[in-house]
Amino acid sequence: MAYDKFIVLKSSAVPMPIENVDTDQIIPARFLKATERKGFGDNLFRDWRYNPDNTPKKDFVLNNDTYSGKILVGGKNFGSGSSREHAAWAVYDYGFRCVISSFFADIFRNNCLNVGVLPVQVSAGFLDSIYTEIEKDPNTQIEVNLPEEKVTILSTGESEKFDINGYKKENMLNGFDDIDYLSSMKSEIEQFAATLPF
């Protein structure tokens, strides 16, 4: 599915300094029953965000007006667990275009790249700096520059480079997905299949 291009994102950020945030927290299984990709943002972090009677939990960061923005800053090992792409859809649908963490689970990272959410892995020290600056000023602006592969805390000027492979980078910059690429090599795939033992 096509998504908006990602070039440079400048935004305040929502801090979530919890480690091992798993995809069951990002979107609980009972909200995976849709047959279309829409409305998942409403249930992002459902059980951390709402009480069983559907009233908002006041102490959860998404219910705190102090914090907003298109960047989610999560703790180490963000997105562990299930392969549900619904987790990445929920993050995107809620309005986040970028997740920053010091470590990502593999499948979640991959899913993000496939749906237009940029996963930015930074050092533990840089992650702490982001949290510290947001604590000082919740409106701290963070710039995520994909062409330069660089993330900067604008108030302090502190910045760090991040990694992304050239192919995925090109896709994100243009809003392309893998199927566009794979479809262009169909006859090569068919020839390859003919050589396989299975």
Next chain:
Amino acid sequence: MSKTLFDKVWDSHVVRSLEDGPDVLFIDRHLVHEVTSPVAFQGIKQRNATVLFPARTFATADHNTPTINQHLPVEDPLSANQLKALEENANSYGISHWGLGHEKNGIVHVVGPEYGITQPGATIVCGDSHTSTHGAFGAIAFGIGTSEVEMVLATQCIMQPKAKKMRINIKGELSFGVTPKDVALYIISRLTTSGATGYFVEYAGEVFEKMSMEGRMTVCNLSIEMGARGGMIAPDEKTFEYIKGREFTPKGAAWDKAMEYWKTLKTDDDAVFDKEFNFDAADIEPMITYGTNPGMGIGISKNIPNAADISGGASTYQKSLGYMDFHEGEEMIGKPVDYVFIGSCTNGRIEDFRAFASIVKGRKKADHVTAWLVPGSHKVESAIKEEGILQILEDAGFELREPGCSACLAMNDDKVPAGKYAVSTSNRNFEGRQGPGSRTLLASPYSAAAAAVTGKVTDPRDFLKNNN
């Protein structure tokens, strides 16, 4: 150049390698279920694409299905809609569909091996992280997202960079009462829930060589719980014996030819891994988890660690214990248990039910325990009946349900209520995984059975000893 098992299978499936990018990897077998496929099929339709090789894809309904009264219409309209969508999509693209009520229906990772869809040297994907199960046969098998499900339907390929390689060796002999589930929970507790992220794991050494195919599936299944892309074990005589004659395995001359190839599927002696771990089987005892990720496991006779003694952030650790209402230093033995669940792609096979039955035989379920016994497939269900296990279970006060993923992820009605404790043979103890507010203790079928009988966390070796 020397190659690992993983190298051999991966490299033979690379259609094209992109410079500074992923490999285009050909997928031999694609398993599909109702939850992660509808949006992928929708994408195929919107692009006016088609399914390139429908015979390489197999669909079964499992995540959403009820485990009682499967002959009746599914009550939850959203679940019913997803099941219908799967059936329609499979039918319109010519894909085998083993829906609710079909004799071959069951959990996708249980039926794949049962019918010989899973084979050594194959690449297997599914929109489900526990696809790693199939690695037990020397296949490269891993979970993918829905965008990738669409890619496989449309082109039979995905685009991923090759993972780094890890080998986990366990030497020696397992102690009395220690099962493959305990081995896996032990490894995860040592590596942590993210310790293998970025790696594809090969399990090697005496412990895995001696392990049954079903045990190997349990271990490979849990690879994802330490972050690994997948896990695999080199195929051997046990593997070939298991798959021979199954519906989708090669027959006659094709079998002989396949065997010739399969026998080459092992890591070369001088091949190099990016990371290697060595453990001793003697250090492993029956395991149980006390926290909210599968890495938070300890020997069942041990006490809950102090925050100061664990790696990772103290506040995350405290949040986790707070959710469980457990405290540092407490012992696990004797903790009250309200629910017991045996089933899932981790421990829903016949050996698991044999193990469970060996403990409950001649005993009675504790009155206050609600027990859900859910076979992984109809084939498992039939074996339970044919082997006389059903009678043992019923005599002990248990009921057998119908196949499905059930309380492992609680998408259907099998939900553990808020605040209640479940000893579960499944794979994840995340917050709310088995129902909003539920508290999960992951353990082996032996430990689940012992808890079901006593109504509290119990060392299964106490019962197993008395059996001898």
